[in-house]
Amino acid sequence: MPRSSDNLWDLAVAEVQAKENTEDESTASAETDRSVFFIGNKNGGKTSIILRCIDRDEAPKPTLALEYTFGRKAKGHNTPKDIAHFWELGGGTSLLDLIQIPITVENIRTFSIVLVLDLSKPNELWHTMDSLLQVTRKRVDKVVADIGKSNSKSANQITQNIWRTVANNHPDRELIDPFPLPLLIIGSKYDIFQDFESEKRKIICKTLRFLSHYFGASLLFTSKAEAHKSVLRAFVNHLAFGQDKSKVVSMDQNKPLIIPAGSDSLSQIGTPPASDGDLRQVSARSPMELWKKTYARAFPPENKNASKDLKDPAKDAQYAERDVDAMRAVKDQELEQYKRNADKSWKSMNLGLHTQ
Known part of the structure; x- marks a missing residue:
């Protein structure tokens, strides 16, 4: 309420401040509505992870194409519930065209990506990662460009937010290329992976650490084991509901990796897992290409057309x-x-x- 001693200028300042506070509250309210897009290997466990994180005790069903569900969580007592929209792409890399559907001008500011890679299928790992992230990045770039046509300031802010996970004084800041949206990479089926030979585990762990660090992403290994549930929920719920980040860090290749974005470094990861002689034989124009070729020497990609594996749901006998x-x-x-x-x-x- 204005005081009798307030002059016209004081009243104007108070009105502007009140308007700014209202806008801030409106923005904060809008940010409680987030979207998380799960992509990754076919049958890699994406649906199971989503069900775990929204406390749904039901058996996962195969994802046919693009599926949607949502979850709610209360911030506190007598407060509105946050809403998280969960999108899931089925078919592995066979339905890349559908990636454009969930990512829109309206939701990109509160959108996150979860890439689920099946650790039990190392020969598919790089192809799956590369195919899905390339198409997703292309879609994000287009949406940001569309926003920039009418609001260059907003588009620039989205671009600047890419670097939120990388400290200004991080030694690798000039050597990495963060993904344009918050990214969590999950290595699923750790229960199978842990029985791999030590050298194979080392190659996969170092490669995924490099990829996650290069993209400014968090990295987490998990399985259906109850012991992995709390850490998994913490990482996903941070993206979905804005809850506190997990402070757990584990870089031991003999244990499930838990590496929050920005906490790793190229010096800790080391060189690609190959002998000096083998590395000298690899011709590469960039660190990413070097790691790709080194990984392919250990786990040659399978020559198959992933799209052929996808059945038309309309012709599937179980849905007759x-x-x-x-x-x-x-x-x-x-x-x-x-x-x-x-x-x-x-x-x-x-x-x-x-x-x-």
């Missing part, structure tokens, strides 16, 4: 519905007829244009 399938067949025929008619119309239109 006689009436629905019959109607689907009719609609498929109508669609084909529509395409033929549209093609004829387009061709006749072109001919008409050329004769004018």
Whole structure:
């Protein structure tokens, strides 16, 4: 309430401050609505991780394409609940076109990525990581560019936020390329991985440490074991609900890796896991290429087209519905007829244009 001693200037200042406080509260309220996008290996455990983190005691089902669910958590007593939107991409690397759907101009400021890599399939690891992150980065760059067309300040702020996980005085600041969104890399099925030979575990651990550090990401190994549940929830809930970051750090390759973003360094990771002679034989133009080629020598990528592994859900016997399938067949025929008619119309239109 204005005081009798306030002059016009004091009243104006108070009004501006009140407006700024209202805007800050509105922004804080908007930030309680976050989105987390799970991508990674097919059958890598993405659904199980999501169910764990939102306390749903149900058996995970195969993810057909792109699926959505949500979770709520209260900040405290008598306070509104935070909402987290969980998106999950199925099919491994076979449905890359769907990545563009969840990432939008409206939600990119509170959007995070969780990349789940199946540790039991080391030959698929690099290809899965590279394919998914490349397409995701391309989509993010496009969305930021779209924002920049109308609000360059907002686009610049999103770009600057990339470096939040890397301290200004970090020795590797000039040597890494942080991912444009908060990124958590999860190595799943640690229970199988821990039985690998020591040298194989070393190569995979060092490689994932390099990749996570290079992308400014957090790294976490986990399995279905109850002992891994609390740490997993802490990392995911930080992204989904803004809860406190996990302070646990473990860089011992004989234990599950737990490395928060910004806490590792190239000096701690060391050189790619190969002999000096082998490294000299590798021709690479960048550290990323060197690590890729070194990893491929130990775990050659499998030559197969991932898209061939994906079945059409409409033709999957486990989802058969006689009436629905019959109607689907009719609609498929109508669609084909529509395409033929549209093609004829387009061709006749072109001919008409050329004769004018």
